[in-house]
Amino acid sequence: MKGLPTRSLHPLLQILLLVGLAVAGLCLASLLALVLASSVFGLSVAQFGQLAAAPERVPHGWAVSMLLQGLSLAGLGLGAAVLPLVLRAANRPAERYFAPRPLGQAWWLGAAALLIIVSVPVQSALVAWNANAHFPAFLHDFEQWARSKEDQAAGLTKFLTEFTSPARLLVGLLVIAVTPAVAEELVFRGVIQRNLVRWFGSRHVGVWLAAALFSAVHMQFFGFVPRFLLGLVLGYLYEWSGNILVPMAAHFTQNAFQLILLYLAQHRHLSASFDPDANQALPWPSVLLSTVLSAALLYTLHQRMAADAPPLAVAADPAAPLR
Known part of the structure; x- marks a missing residue:
């Protein structure tokens, strides 16, 4: 065919x-x-x-x-x-x-994963701010509905992430880390973003719209901002690299790192005062350091991907990511 x-x-x-x-x-x-x-x-x-x-x-x-x-x-x-x-x-x-460019350098995958880990304190600050956000008075009913949906989703997440054994953790990593990293990146970056870029003729418009859709589809309004920021990071990694494996590596790390922290906390391998489920920001010095390191990593990845990327596999394809 x-x-x-x-x-x-x-x-x-x-x-x-x-x-x-x-x-x-x-x-x-x-x-x-x-x-x-x-x-x-x-x-x-x-x-x-x-x-x-x-x-x-x-x-x-x-x-x-x-x-x-x-x-x-x-x-x-x-x-x-x-x-x-x-x-x-x-x-x-x-x-x-999904990959109009071959993977330029194998270290891109590790660097994308490292970026996610380094940005955890920044994410914690955004999660804490967004979780405590309030809508205007005329949207009070919507806010109540949104918070009830948020609580329902949090209850389901807590149930699914009760890892009573290493076997359960492995199942969780497969279902909550590997599968969404592949499936959601194929959908939101591989298809939606690339077509929005082509439609509007702007990689920035395509990345931002795809990130907004990525966050909105999860229907968690009090987590919209941090997930939107994650969508931006994943989107630009795809645009710069031209290879879907790069945002997949970052997406997998985002989910897997959280699951491993939960498992360690549940089995008392971490400090008793540390609660991965709490919507609390980490201390501001770590947030500031995280911001600086994340920005530096993003800049480095942008520069190196532009310099090290192989030529476009299909140069005439107008749907290929814009450089």
Whole structure:
């Protein structure tokens, strides 16, 4: 199947096609999760429907919730992965849709991961500020609704991240770190951002809009700002490198680092006063140092990626990231 040439389809249509494929992938994933939950764990359809509201009341709730979460993310990523197969032009490998440039240097992946770890104190300050933000008086009802949704999401997250054994931690790393790093980067950077860049003819507009969508889709309004900032970092890493593996490495580190800290705290390997779940900013000297180091790392990555990147694999592809 030769498919449709990428340049023949408007960027907006490519994004809409992604939405359709992602919805189809999510539906297939939910159906597969239901079949497995019934055949492996003996759950009824009614019990399966209770997972989102009260997974702790469902038999094998943790395992089935992880199964559903993992398959849903995989279905989302599959929808994005199928898109270039539909669009690919003759004699053009589909993987170039997501990586128009080969990986310039292997250390880029480590540097992207290091950037995330170094920026943790800055993130803590943003998380603390955003968690305590208040909407204007005329949005009071919306604020109450948003906080209730936030509390519900926090309860589900706390349930899923109760790692009572190393085996549970490994499952958590696979489902909460590896799978979203691949699936969400394919969707938000690999498809949405690249098409917004092409549509508006500006890498900055594309990166900022994709970051806003990335944060908004998570439906956690009191965590919008730090997730938006993360989306910006991931977006620019993709633009500068032209290779989807770079933001994937950073995204994986973001999630995996938090899970490992949680596991260490739960098993009393960290100070009793340290609570990874608390929305508290780290001391201001560490936030200031983190800001300086993060800015320096970003600048270094920008300069080195521009200098070390190989030529574009498909120079004529207008959907390739802008330099």
